[in-house]
Amino acid sequence: MRSTAFRATIVCATCVAAVILALGTTSASAQTRRIIVPYTPGSGPDILARLMAEQIGAQNGPNLVVENRPGGGMVIGTEVAARAEPDGNTVLLVANAFVVNAALRRGNYDIAKSFEPICQLAATPMLLVVQGSAPYRSAQDLIAAAKAKPGQLSFASGGPATSLHIAIEVIRRATGIDVNYVPYGGSLPAINALMGGHVQAVVADYPTIVGQLKAGTLRALATTAPQRVEALPDVPTLDETVMPGFEILSWAGMFAPANTPPEIVDALAGAVRKMLENPESRERFTGPGIDVVWTGPQEFSDFVKAELVKWTALIKEAGIEPE
Secondary structure, X not given: OOOOHHHHHHHHHHHHHHHHXXXXXXXXXXXXXXXXXXXXXXXXXXXXXXXXXXXXXXXXOOEEEEEEOOOOXXXXXXXXXXXXXXXXXXXXXXXXXXXXXXXXXXXXXOOOXXXXXXXXXXXXXXXXXXXXXXXXXXXXXXXXXXXXXXXXXXXXXXXXXXXXXXXXXXXXXXXXXXXXXXXXXXXXXXXXXXXXXXXXXXXXXXXXXXXXXXXXXXXXEEEOOOOOOXXXXXXXXXXXXXXXXXXXXXXXXXXXXOOOOHHHHHHHHHHHHHHHHOHHHHHHHHOOOOOOOOEOHHHHHHHHHHHHHHHHHHHHHHOOOOO
């Protein structure tokens, strides 16, 4: 499956817009609804939510409030959503950190019992990136430099014990390199540190770095996807360069609080699918040649269970101890 995080950004925004519109009431324009974003402003999920809010406003839909609730590895915001009334007025927008947390941290919620899966929206690769002016032209170059200078290079990501961090730890162990890991409180601070020369490489999702890649201030050395990404045809995979068999994808999905009526969950998922099947919307929001990922409530539920097994194994492989 080939996808881009640009697709994730636009598709998720479109889908959430469709969902909110599907919940319209007789006083839709006066009613305030919210989407919980357990990430920092400027992060990929935050971009999705704000694009969605803009789209809703353009259609004179209900007043949608984006609530950024970062902290605790997204546990804080997720707990807020778990405690929300199951009336369809609260939607949680998350990435695969949702299941990473379940394998790593104890929270006041259970992903299997505290939420109703609505749908998966997209799957996107992570990228291993360096400064645009860095001497490294490939993942092989970076790994060779790390081996030549053990303990002298630093890799960073947007937070400890996140999927991005786990990807770094798996890379570090699989290639045998000795590098310093530097956690930051979000992907944007990590990218700023990279551009400032404080670290030598970052693993990040595409939405966070698309502008810098286009401007040439950052260079992508490899993708974590199983195949090359259509939007980045010259960027090889880690699988074909330094880590055969390596594959990690980020995904975006939506959840409602537990006990949200099935008819509301189905309406949400159906609205998403209808939006994605509309040719004009598909062209407008996804662009030509972009593959869309959509799964309904039951399939998404099964997917989340499988992801929990997968990430639990990756965490063990990375040598990260659960908290």
